[in-house]
Amino acid sequence: MNRVPMEKKVLSENDRIAGELRERFRKNDVLCLNLISSPGAGKTSLLERTLEGFARGERVAVLTGDIQTDNDAARLARFGFPVQQITTGGTCHLDARMIARALEAWSLEDLDLLLIENVGNLVCPASYDLGEAAKIVVLSAPEGEDKPLKYPSIFFKSALLLLNKIDLLPYVPFDIGKARENARRVHPEMEIVEVSCATGQGLDVWRQWLARQRAAMSAEKIGSLA
Amino acid sequence: MHELGIANSVLEAVRAEAQRHPGALPVKVSVRVGELAGVDPDALTFSFEALTSGTEWARLALEVETCPRLHHCPACGNTFRVVDYQFTCPACGAPRTECVSGDELELAYLEMEEP
Numbered sequence: 418m419n420r421v422p423m424e425k426k427v428l429s430e431n432d433r434i435a436g437e438l439r440e441r442f443r444k445n446d447v448l449c450l451n452l453i454s455s456p457g458a459g460k461t462s463l464l465e466r467t468l469e470g471f472a473r474g475e476r477v478a479v480l481t482g483d484i485q486t487d488n489d490a491a492r493l494a495r496f497g498f499p500v501q502q503i504t505t506g507g508t509c510h511l512d513a514r515m516i517a518r519a520l521e522a523w524s525l526e527d528l529d530l531l532l533i534e535n536v537g538n539l540v541c542p543a544s545y546d547l548g549e550a551a552k553i554v555v556l557s558a559p560e561g562e563d564k565p566l567k568y569p570s571i572f573f574k575s576a577l578l579l580l581n582k583i584d585l586l587p588y589v590p591f592d593i594g595k596a597r598e599n600a601r602r603v604h605p606e607m608e609i610v611e612v613s614c615a616t617g618q619g620l621d622v623w624r625q626w627l628a629r630q631r632a633a634m635s636a637e638k639i640g641s642l643a
Numbered sequence: 644m645h646e647l648g649i650a651n652s653v654l655e656a657v658r659a660e661a662q663r664h665p666g667a668l669p670v671k672v673s674v675r676v677g678e679l680a681g682v683d684p685d686a687l688t689f690s691f692e693a694l695t696s697g698t699e700w701a702r703l704a705l706e707v708e709t710c711p712r713l714h715h716c717p718a719c720g721n722t723f724r725v726v727d728y729q730f731t732c733p734a735c736g737a738p739r740t741e742c743v744s745g746d747e748l749e750l751a752y753l754e755m756e757e758p
Contacts, residue, residue, distance in 0.1 A: 547723060
């Protein structure tokens, strides 16, 4: 019997493509963010409110993933920024190849910010690197405060937790302090922002977070040129 | 349920490795799955069997080694297994420790019968 060491990642092909994407984003100064949540947590609403806050000339684009329908792309396209729907046809997550294929239609030189809305699912998208600078997980109040403990992988891998639908706090049994505590148990350094896409509460803090990431990216670029 | 896709990636890797060993018969592939990887070992095994049964790979067994979440303490150098999200260093009590493993999704080795 011959035992051959393999010592490589199972998803090494996905990771290779994601690595190429990350390098292209870096070269073209594109900040890429990967938004992940369960279905109905409010990713599309968050993107609507985010796009609505950008001036016309901002170089922002959105890739939105779903198993079926292009409803989300239709909702997002009305803000005038480039939007593409990726319909996975059954696959429960986006992978790096789908992103690479979608980006063939756009020139990265024309973009500063690329927002990716993953398929609604707290499990599978955690395993697939898309070349993003950061993953963002959206958790909405009606889902319950125990989600970080039940789905630790995605909370561990996300830089930011957006606690959405906080306007519903008076009506649902959601202990927001406990939700924050659970998220930090899984990922102690995680940043947390509370928002409501219905009332607009907290969206300014989210926009500041986005602006900080974009500034950090430019600073890194200036640093590397010096 | 993305374990089917992952099982398929494992099988593709075995195929590629087997091509480099003409005549040898792959009989066991071993993968390491961290507890933070978001991959269920039972679902992975089930998917793998579904993909291989009744094919030329029917004799190929999948071994899943699960890897615990390990943290390293920068204060005292201790490495420890995290249980129930307790990140405080059990040796020196430092509250801030760093995750060093637990999100593996790796191919470990392939066993083959020589011709």
